[in-house]
Amino acid sequence: DAGVIQSPRHEVTEMGQEVTLRCKPISGHNSLFWYRQTMMRGLELLIYFNNNVPIDDSGMPEDRFSAKMPNASFSTLKIQPSEPRDSAVYFCASSLTGTANTGELFFGEGSRLTVL
Amino acid sequence: QQQVKQSPQSLIVQKGGISIINCAYENTAFDYFPWYQQFPGKGPALLIAIRPDVSEKKEGRFTISFNKSAKQFSLHIMDSQPGDSATYFCAASNNNDMRFGAGTRLTVKP
Numbered sequence: 001d002a003g004v005i006q007s008p009r010h011e012v013t014e015m016g017q018e019v020t021l022r023c024k025p026i027s028g029h030n031s032l033f034w035y036r037q038t039m040m041r042g043l044e045l046l047i048y049f050n051n052n053v054p055i056d057d058s059g060m061p062e063d064r065f066s067a068k069m070p071n072a073s074f075s076t077l078k079i080q081p082s083e084p085r086d087s088a089v090y091f092c093a094s095s096l097t098g099t100a101n102t103g104e105l106f107f108g109e110g111s112r113l114t115v116l
Numbered sequence: 117q118q119q120v121k122q123s124p125q126s127l128i129v130q131k132g133g134i135s136i137i138n139c140a141y142e143n144t145a146f147d148y149f150p151w152y153q154q155f156p157g158k159g160p161a162l163l164i165a166i167r168p169d170v171s172e173k174k175e176g177r178f179t180i181s182f183n184k185s186a187k188q189f190s191l192h193i194m195d196s197q198p199g200d201s202a203t204y205f206c207a208a209s210n211n212n213d214m215r216f217g218a219g220t221r222l223t224v225k226p
Contacts, residue, residue: 004159033214035216041218042205042216042217042218042219043160043205043216043219045213045214045215045216048213056213091159091160093159097211103148103150103165103209103214104150104162104165105152105160105162105214107159107160107161108159109157109158109159110158110159
């Protein structure tokens, strides 16, 4: 089975440009998470969805960040306008929650964003 | 947002030695404590996990020790191997809310 698929793997853009990161969770998983990883702050939870509904977006840094999950198989994280301090690796993860939940998150390989 | 504190930041161990990484948490509502392993260029992957109803869990060379009263847990890697060189993250979760420690970069020297 395919794991969590993220695109693009690498993105280099200039300050002020819009950036869209994409994620396809594992089929059948009903929870999706966006994390940001930097050397200084480690892995930070930005937002998570359960059954396509945003549950907690308190980790989203500011209004320049937005995330959507229009259906169970696709999610986007958008940064508009981007700034150099947004440079990081962005991970998407999915899990299956419910009574049989193991709590395990399955991570994609990440999208490395560089904002010049 | 740092709800899980992890130490040390980095660790160098000789091949065959024991690697020990420690974590502490504040929120007593957390009920699932996993450890993730991350190799360069890859996403974190689940290594081993424990729930607070047991004090220890062992899987091969990896053991989690859990102290509920102290709100601390640790990962022990016995007979450490160069292939174990990676970044290790502890985490704690309640329902869907999983919070990670800052990570420990482990280097196992041959």
